[in-house]
């Protein structure tokens with residue numbers, strides 16, 4: 001392939017009929033040959049527009065050039081300097097809205113497959129095993145081990161701070177572990193990335209719920225000089241319709257937590273159970289909804305329907321995952337909203353009542369607001385209903401931290417440098433933005449690390 | 460790795476006591492709070508109340524009943540063994556103040572959970588009457604401890620093998636009929652017992668708090684499996700509770716939700732029993 005040419009590589013995938021039988025990864029990664037050929041397509045812009053839209057500022061042309069020259073380890077090292085989680089970002093970044101959106105080749109033809117190349121390079125870690133570093137700088141506490149916390153921790157460790165991550169769950173990774181399924185992001189890959197951050201000298205404490213096991217104030221008493229809160233948006237929004245508490249009605253968080261975090265798909269070898277429906281309805285059309293629908297299929301559902309109140313164009317999920325869900329047989333019921341959940345005699349979901357919608361004027365987000373069509377109600381049989389209509393910032397830390405200022409909708413308020421209303425306390429990721437993306441959380445973690453360094457090195 | 464069991468005792472045929480090394484939790488724990496633990500890599504996360512704590516030794520005490528697979532596996536651990544994960548203290552502490560006369564009721568394994576509350580009610584200057592009830596004498600847990608702490612201890616057993624024959628609610632009803640001063644009732648135990656207590660006190664207009672044992676998973680407010688309607692609003696028992704005003708709780712919904720995995724629970728217990736057979 002020549003620089004500037006339009007034809008973009010496509011990553012090989014397992015066929016839909018095969019992949020819905022298990023939880024193994026769907027996309028297979030690029031071959032060396034394809035990666036090199038795609039890398040050669042990049043025209044190495046002097047003023048690369050792609051980089052301006054990467055929140056962690058990866059030097060994209062530089063790493064792509066190294067791939068084109070077959071120096072895969074070099075490419076890996078180049079990325080690692082800015083991004084401690086390349087194998088994750090290469091898989092789950094909404095590239096079409098980030099780096100690839102602004103790639104110059106996208107104007108006339110197809111943008112470079114930057115995400116696929118990043119994923120490719122991630123598979124070539126540098127051969128020298130990093131020597132555990134003895135960190136001696138001031139102590140910094142990181143709350144939450146999702147992408148925001150891991151990034152902030154990694155960047156601070158590289159600068160020599162003694163970093164401790166406090167995570168409430170029994171394992172690190174945040175949504176990367178409990179939310180995004182194995183077939184999209186293998187857990188061994190997340191673990192490798194976490195091991196890398198630990199290899200920089202970061203200490204990880206699990207089973208520690210900030211606000212309960214100890215408060216922010218108490219952590220300062222333990223001689224932490226700065227605290228970063230990356231506690232995520234874990235609070236599931238509810239539909240607010242009758243019947244939500246019947247058996248077989250899950251929040252997507254509960255469903256995915258059971259399946260991914262607790263490995264309920266291996267029940268009873270793993271002891272956490274999950275309801276495996278035959279006819280499943282999922283409400284919502286973001287990544288969370290797609291993941292729920294595709295997990296339900298893999299657990300043996302005959303029919304999985306995604307009910308969404310807007311049209312296909314407004315679906316917030318990554319474009320790639322919408323297509324894959326469809327290939328796997330997930331059906332989309334568009335312009336449809338739930339009205340009520342109807343149980344059988346035992347209190348288990350039997351049907352959902354839905355209502356047709358039409359699109360009206362655009363709302364504050366710029367998307368056209370759905371309006372109900374009165375009289376269009378209809379019922380659908382199902383034995384499992386999953387609610388994936390979004391998550392809100394976890395209220396536990398604000399509740400236990402008197403001076404921490406939050407928005408009405410629960411987001412922690414921060415300045416440009418990510419400092420909160422409390423001096424020395426920084427925050428970023430979903431706890432600030434509401435449910436957003438991996439890469440925006442990482443970008444926040446990076447800025448916070450820089451600000452913490454500025455604050456502590458001044459002293 | 461993990462949290463070491465320092466002491467283990469069998470209190471009754473299927474009820475066990477463990478004391479676990481968990482200094483951070485011991486330091487922070489308050490009455491009414493609980494932990495969620497995962498025994499091993501394949502384990503579920505199960506909630507258990509902090510029955511007592513010892514800050515000096517950095518330990519917490521747990522008393523549990525073998526109910527299904529996880530608690531059965533837990534019952535097989537010995538002093539010196541470790542529990543892989545313990546998170547806590549969780550939930551809102553009991554709001555304990557001086558209000559006069561308090562009746563604290565424990566039923567079944569709930570008897571083991573009321574001690575910290577009794578102690579705190581006493582510390583705040585209340586008169587505390589404890590009522591405990593179980594199927595038979597063997598199941599009356601921590602009786603001595605409660606007796607020494609409360610002003611008065613009343614006992615009921617289903618079979619009359621000890622104390623009064625009948626239910627804790629029978630004793631409560633008599634107290635109300637005798638016009639004993641009761642400013643608050645606090646009850647922990649099986650759902651039918653808490654519901655029965657609630658019905659009695661509702662009629663008598665006595666404020667009542669219950670500690671709800673909903674299903675739980677993360678126990679940090681992220682999954683919503685513990686949700687329950689209280690006063691027409693959805694609450695999460697793990698972060699908003701586990702204690703709620705009994706007269707506002709939708710007990711019917713609680714019972715329905717608790718039975719969600721009945722078939723799966725059987726499958727799980729069969730699975731671990733078959734594993735045991737292979738070992739033997």
Ligand SMILES: Cc1cc2nc3c(=O)[nH]c(=O)nc-3n(C[C@H](O)[C@H](O)[C@H](O)COP(=O)(O)OP(=O)(O)OC[C@H]3O[C@@H](n4cnc5c(N)ncnc54)[C@H](O)[C@@H]3O)c2cc1C
Nearest residue numbers: 144146147148168174175179210232287429430436437438
């Ligand atoms: C199912 C699903 C699929 C998604 N798919 C994509 C995708 O394809 N691409 C994409 O870019 N984004 C996706 N997202 C969104 C993305 O995962 C999040 O935006 C991102 O993980 C936010 O990172 P974070 O570090 O802010 O928080 P999180 O990843 O939520 O991590 C927060 C961590 O903090 C811990 N914690 C919370 N409270 C406390 C406390 N009090 N004390 C200690 N620890 C605490 C939590 O247990 C958790 O581990 C998806 C989200 C979900 C749920």
Ligand SMILES: Cc1cc2nc3c(=O)[nH]c(=O)nc-3n(C[C@H](O)[C@H](O)[C@H](O)COP(=O)(O)OP(=O)(O)OC[C@H]3O[C@@H](n4cnc5c(N)ncnc54)[C@H](O)[C@@H]3O)c2cc1C
Nearest residue numbers: 493505506507508522523524526527528529530672673724
């Ligand atoms: C806040 C809280 C504190 C608790 N404290 C204690 C305690 O101190 N001691 C103790 O013995 N138990 C306590 N429980 C109950 C305990 O969590 C369950 O008995 C346990 O999870 C059962 O797990 P299992 O795998 O052994 O049984 P499973 O196979 O899960 O269940 C077996 C049986 O127990 C019922 N069950 C399942 N989960 C619960 C539950 N959460 N509450 C009540 N019944 C349940 C099931 O319906 C079934 O009939 C508490 C529960 C909560 C929510």
Ligand code: SF4
Nearest residue numbers: 054089093098099115
């Ligand atoms: S991290 Fe995301 S935005 Fe940045 S280069 Fe990689 S895929 Fe693009």
Ligand code: SF4
Nearest residue numbers: 042043045050103104
């Ligand atoms: S904008 Fe596109 S072509 Fe230009 S450097 Fe970036 S990836 Fe290469």
Ligand code: FES
Nearest residue numbers: 676678682683697
């Ligand atoms: S147990 Fe998950 S929210 Fe309460």
